[in-house]
Amino acid sequence: MERPELPLPQLHAFVVLAEELHFGRAATRLGIAQPPLSQQIRRLEGKVGYDLFSREPGRIGLTPAGRELLPAARHALTHLALGLTAAREVGSGRAGRLRIGFAASLALTVLPSLLRTFRERFPAVDLDIQEMTTTPQLAALRERTIDIGLLREPPAHDAELGFETVLMEPFVAVLPASHLLAGQRAVRVEQLADCPFVLLPRAVGPPLYDQITGLCIAAGFTPQVTQHAVEWQTICALVGTGLGVSLAPESIRRIRLKGVAFRRIEPSTVRTRVAVAWRKNDPSPLVPGILAALNQGPPGRP
Amino acid sequence: MERPELPLPQLHAFVVLAEELHFGRAATRLGIAQPPLSQQIRRLEGKVGYDLFSREPGRIGLTPAGRELLPAARHALTHLALGLTAAREVGSGRAGRLRIGFAASLALTVLPSLLRTFRERFPAVDLDIQEMTTTPQLAALRERTIDIGLLREPPAHDAELGFETVLMEPFVAVLPASHLLAGQRAVRVEQLADCPFVLLPRAVGPPLYDQITGLCIAAGFTPQVTQHAVEWQTICALVGTGLGVSLAPESIRRIRLKGVAFRRIEPSTVRTRVAVAWRKNDPSPLVPGILAALNQGPPGRP
DNA sequence: CGGAGTGATATCTCTAAGCGTATGGAGCGT
DNA sequence: ACGCTCCATACGCTTAGAGATATCACTCCG
Structure with a gap:
């Protein structure tokens, strides 16, 4: 790439004159x-x-020679003009791309309304949404693979990433419909002490996992996890087969499955935090945009 | 086409910095x-x-925004650089295109050597060569349909066009091989007085036509033109069938046809002028180039 | 022959680009 | 804590670019 020899204003004049072929009119x-x-x-x-x-x-x-230079000059000028307006579109946030990672359990609650309000405000922005659990989201944010994360139980502080709480969700008990406890309106956690548990593997979201087991420990027992599954959908299905019970964020009530019952638990003080995450240094104007959309949009009730 | 907002040097700096991602190295x-x-x-x-x-x-x-602008900037810079060098190539005459019209009778004499020497000196120049008679060549030159003409009997002066004599050709008699006069080494023009003539239509080259008839008139008779044909090739063929005789520039001796004989004529003082023609105001550097090639190349002997 | 139209030249002004040197200040590693 | 790297800022200088006005030169045309 050598240093440019021809000033653009002169090329502009050249193109216009080439179109008019008349100095007076071109001027x-x-x-x-x-x-x-x-x-x-x-x-x-001269140049x-x-x-x-x-x-x-x-x-x-x-x-x-002029005929030879003309198309190049025209291309350069139009390309630059187009590129400039495109860059301004992107810079202002009117256009661009935003890659969002989200926890599967939010697919039926926060995510839809968020996407709707965001698309209204930024119709020209491409949204790449991708289901990911918490830990991979944090990694993907750092690697710049995604720009926004919707996750559970974010770390309290992070040098690189910012977080904002979107929702505080209570937990519910997930029971086979035929289970004895399914007859109650609410279930006390200690009543689950003897039941086998179906849970996520701890690795996909250690804080959430620890929160659930912490609930049990606070109730005086250590849950016996007999089965792991990576998706809440699967966990509910397994519970439905009578394989065990589970504790889950309220969101997953939206998953309707035959033979599965959801019940409030007591104590209901412990809640799981759902948060947005972003890179603090992300220069994109869409990041503030999506935060605003989150706060402005209808609160995602489970 | 709006006026350009972004100076090229800055875009250059932008592209280089985008490649280096390091101010020091980019600088x-x-x-x-x-x-x-x-x-x-x-x-x-800022802009x-x-x-x-x-x-x-x-x-x-x-x-x-930078990612959006980068390809546009790169395209503009490379296009301009390429266009500039291309324009310089054309401006210097190293490259370009030259459209040449030529009289068919020259296809076997001046044209080949001219093309050869020109191609040696300007290998990157495209030559479009096109067979045309004299009058259309003059029109095509004025309409800028061709850039160079190779023609016979140019007008003495022209405000717009320049001419330079390439060759002064004597005339020869074209006879059927069986013709009585074919037995002689040379033919006196007046010996053709009673023969039917095959000639070009006057319209395709009035000066040449008038020169030929003038030859006859000087010899004391008006030729009886019984047949016209637009190409010398055809004229010779017709002569070969015994339809008549003709007078033609010596060049057409290169056309070898059975049953056709060419003979010197007397008096041999009248010659036809072969010239190059060009637009005096043609800015192309190839015009002087081809004139030089004509003078430098081997003289086109018929 | 004179005027209209068109482009080139001459001269002047002003702005902003472009560069350098010197300096400041934030992170990072030792 | 110190120094190193790296980028930003401040300041001053020079020059090229871009504009205007006034004038000249040429051609064409009535």
């Missing part, structure tokens, strides 16, 4: 007087090294 | 100190209205 179109235009063209011809126009009285024409 | 590549580079980028960002780079200590990166 008018450029909004300048005629002599400066003559100068511009002369200067440009190119050859005449670009043949000047015969009453008849201005492009020389072969 | 070195640009051959300037680091602070001016910072200024350039700042100015550019765009948004940051193009995210500056975190130890890590420079493109913002989305």
Whole structure:
């Protein structure tokens, strides 16, 4: 990439003159007087090294060299103009791309309303949404694979990432419909002490896992996890087969499955925190945009 | 076409910095100190209205707006550079296109050697050659349909066109091989007085036609033209069938046809002038080039 | 022959680009 | 804590660019 030799204003004048083939009119179109235009063209011809126009009285024409340069000049000017407006669109946040990672359990609650209000405000923005559990989201944010994360139980502080709480969800008990406890309106956690548990593997979201087991421990027992599954959908299905019970954020009530019952638990003080995450140094104007959309949009009730 | 907002030097700096992602190295590549580079980028960002780079200590990166502008900037710069060198190639005459019209009778004499020497000197120039008779050539030159004409009997002076004599050709008699006069080494023009003539239509080249009939009139008779044909090739063929005789420039001896004989004529003082023609105001550097090639190349002997 | 139209030249002004040197200040590693 | 790297800022200088006005030169035309 060598340093540019031809100033753009001169090329602009060149293109306009090539279209008008008349110094007076071209100068008018450029909004300048005629002599400066003559100068511009002369200067440009000086830098190119050859005449670009043949000047015969009453008849201005492009020389072969001018004909050769014209399309390049036109392309450069239009490309730049387009690129500039595109960059401004993106810079202002009117256009662009935002990659969002979200926890599967939010697919039926926060996510839909968030996407709706965001799309209303930024119709030209492409949204790439991708289901990911908490830990991979944090990694993806750092690696710049996603720009926004919707996750559970964020770390309290992070040098690189910012968090904002979206929702505080209580837990519910997930029971087979045939289970004894399913007859109650609410279930005390200690009543689950002897039941086998179906849970997420701890690795996909250690804080949430610890919160659930912490609930049990607070109730005086250590849950016996007999089965793991990576998706809440699967956990509910397994519970439905009678394999065990589970404790889950209230959101998953939206998953309707035959033979599965959800019940409030007591104590109901412990809640799981749902948060947005973003890179603090992300220069994109869409990040503030989506935070605003989250706060403004209808609160995602489970 | 609006007036350009972004100066090219700044875009150049932008592209280089986007490649290096390091102010120091980019400045070195640009051959300037680091602070001016910072200024350039700042100015550019000011004009765009948004940051193009995210500056975190130890890590420079493109913002989305910068990513959007980068390809446009690169395209503009490379297109301009290519267009500029192309224009210079054409301007210097090293490349380009030259449209040549030529009289058919020259296809076997002046034209081949001219093309050969011209191609040696200007290998990158495209030559469009096109067979045309004299009158259309003059029109095509004026209409800028061709750039160079190779024609017979040019007008003595022309305001717009320039001419240079390439060759002065004597005439020969074209006879059926069986003709009585074919037995002689040379034919006196008046011996053709009673023969029917095959000639070009006057319209395709009035001066040449008048010259031929003038030859006859000088010899004391008016030729009886019984047949016209637009190509010398055809004329010779018709002569070969015994339809008549003709008078033609010596060049057409190169046309070898059975049953056709060519003989010197007497008096042999009258000659037909073969000339190059060009637009006097043609800005192309190839015009002087081809004139030089004509003078330098081997003289086109018929 | 004179005037209209068109482009080139001459001269002047002003602005902003472009560069350099010197300096400040934040992170990071030793 | 110190120094190193790296980028930003401040200041001053020079020059090229871009504009205007006034004037000249040429051609064409009535």
